[in-house]
Amino acid sequence: MSDTLTIEPDLETEARVRADDRAHVFHSWSAQALIDPLPVAAGEGSTFWDYQGNAYLDFSSQLVNLNLGHQHPDLVRAIQDQAGRLATIQPSMANDVRGELARRIAEVAPGDLNKVFFTNGGADANENAVRMARAVTGKRKVLSMYRSYHGNTTTAISLTGDPRRWANEPGDGSVAHFFGPYPYRSPFHSTTPEEEAQRALEHLEQVIVLEGASTIAAIILESIVGTNGVLVPPPGYLQGVRELCDRFGIVFIADEVMVGFGRVGEWFAVDRFGVTPDLITFAKGVNSGYVPLGGVVISDRIASHFDTVAFPGGLTYSGHPLACAAGVATFEVFERDGILERVRDLGTRVVEPRLREIAANHASVGDVRGAGLFWAIELVKSTETREPLVPFNAAGADAAPVAAVAAACKKAGVWPFTHFNRLHVAPPLVIAEDELRHGLDVIDRALEVADEYAV
Known part of the structure; x- marks a missing residue:
């Protein structure tokens, strides 16, 4: 997390941002009345904050584009x-x-x-x-x-x-x-x-x-x-x-x-x-x-x-x-x-071995794969049948198991990237090693939720 930026709660501004968004912003790929976008107050490095002062480690680099992090000077x-x-x-x-x-x-x-x-x-x-x-x-x-x-x-x-x-x-x-x-x-x-x-x-x-x-x-x-x-x-x-x-x-x-x-x-x-x-x-x-x-x-x-x-x-x-x-x-x-070198190093020395360990410890993890700072954790109901934890193109109640995993990550201060039956690990390329390890630890604990749906 950032050592230089803190965000004090500002509920009045949050309410105004949320009201303007809900009244006037038309969002991508969404049924407009069924979403509640998070109002974001600020960002720095690998972290962003909401208006309540909650910090989130950005493990999705927003849409896998924020390679050099928030507000790079x-x-x-x-x-x-x-x-x-x-x-x-x-x-x-x-x-x-x-x-x-x-x-x-x-x-x-x-x-x-x-x-x-x-x-x-x-x-x-x-x-x-x-x-x-x-x-x-x-x-x-x-x-x-x-x-x-x-x-x-x-x-x-x-x-x-x-x-x-x-x-x-x-x-x-x-x-x-x-x-x-x-x-x-x-x-x-x-x-x-x-x-x-x-x-x-x-x-x-x-x-x-x-x-x-x-x-x-x-x-x-x-x-x-x-x-x-x-x-x-x-x-x-x-x-x-x-x-x-x-x-x-x-x-x-x-x-x-x-x-x-x-x-x-x-x-x-x-x-x-x-x-x-x-x-x-x-x-x-x-x-x-x-x-x-x-x-x-x-x-x-x-x-x-x-x-x-x-x-x-x-x-x-x-x-x-x-x-x-x-x-x-x-x-x-x-x-x-030396961004390219550090991405290769963190991918091979930190991410891959930790994800292999996570896979071995969770009944819901069928496969982990990736390179550099771009990895997927594929979630299944059974490692033997490889049945996905949620169906292809799942939505609503069908998608609840992965939604619950994502909610557990967010509650612990990590904002994940999820798609269908997968979590993707895609933090900013400038993420500090201790932040990276912390985010992986949070995912490890959150997958206990997925394990409840596995057989």
């Missing part, structure tokens, strides 16, 4: 300095921080991904990456995984392979889905990670053939699946996707909106697997969400297509100077403070 200062010098400029003009951030991203991107198209966030990054692939290949169809999330705009939600897509259909009709690897719940009845990779690639090749390689512009996948399970691809899988794309003339798009910029201890998660996509989409961690920013990192082959052909897209706030200034400051903090 370097990022705040960069935004303030930029606002004092040049608050905004249109994207058709050259700008120093926009250009510097693009150069820095290109320098750490794999292979020949040397240009950056800036967007306002992850969804429009994926929209524009698909637009590039379609323009370059002259083909329309895009393949994406089930158990994925790519955003809420028309093509991005169509690419999404989770229930958030359902109510938005029909959307982009040129999308087809396939099964990605999921060793714990293998759709291919595999018994080893290597077998899972092989069978998942055989399945993907069949989908390509049956959908028609001549119709497929791109395959898009999350390098490590995020909200839908922290599914780390087994050895050889991403390399196999790269080979299939090369063989069939398909653009490979890696969605790194959630796992890029240090979340798993690398600039980009594909670096863990030695794979170079044609396009990488990013957002979130590039500047911890302090000002909205996303983008597409573009290979020379894709970029060169638009040397003499206009790219059919653009955004008023593409590469906004305030957002880019925070992005440049992010690079400086990462390099000065």
Whole structure:
């Protein structure tokens, strides 16, 4: 917890914030009358406070974007300095921080991904990456995984392979889905990670053939699946996707909106697997969400297509100077403070062994998996049958067991990330080791609630 910031109770302000929110704010993905959002007063480092003075260790980094934590002084200062010098400029003009951030991203991107198209966030990054692939290949169809999330705009939600897509259909009709690897719940009845990779690639090749390689512009996948399970691809899988794309003339798009910029201890998660996509989409961690920013990192082959052909897209706030200034400051903090190295260290030395211990001690934990500071605890009713603790897409009373675990975490001062039958461990990358250990201890105790539902 913070040693420098304390919040005194302010119930009058809390009541006003809550009243304004309930009367006038329309919230994402929610039945408006059935929610009661927490009024937040302040944040610092890995902690935020409500107006009653309660502190919460932010074990979700808000939406897995607050990589450098709340109110990082370097990022705040960069935004303030930029606002004092040049608050905004249109994207058709050259700008120093926009250009510097693009150069820095290109320098750490794999292979020949040397240009950056800036967007306002992850969804429009994926929209524009698909637009590039379609323009370059002259083909329309895009393949994406089930158990994925790519955003809420028309093509991005169509690419999404989770229930958030359902109510938005029909959307982009040129999308087809396939099964990605999921060793714990293998759709291919595999018994080893290597077998899972092989069978998942055989399945993907069949989908390509049956959908028609001549119709497929791109395959898009999350390098490590995020909200839908922290599914780390087994050895050889991403390399196999790269080979299939090369063989069939398909653009490979890696969605790194959630796992890029240090979340798993690398600039980009594909670096863990030695794979170079044609396009990488990013957002979130590039500047911890302090000002909205996303983008597409573009290979020379894709970029060169638009040397003499206009790219059919653009955004008023593409590469906004305030957002880019925070992005440049992010690079400086990462390099000065060794963020990538500390994420790898904390992941292997603290998180993984502690989660393995937790799994061994709880009847409700079926699997733990992840990398760096990005892990999932999958909860089950039985470790033998692997029946999920709550059903797929559970809501209301069906979701009560996981809701009770989350409530126990919050009561103990840790704000968790939950989705269906999982808890995700995704704290800020600057979290202190004692904070990290404390948060894991709280989760350990909270899982006693889940154990009551296990058999």
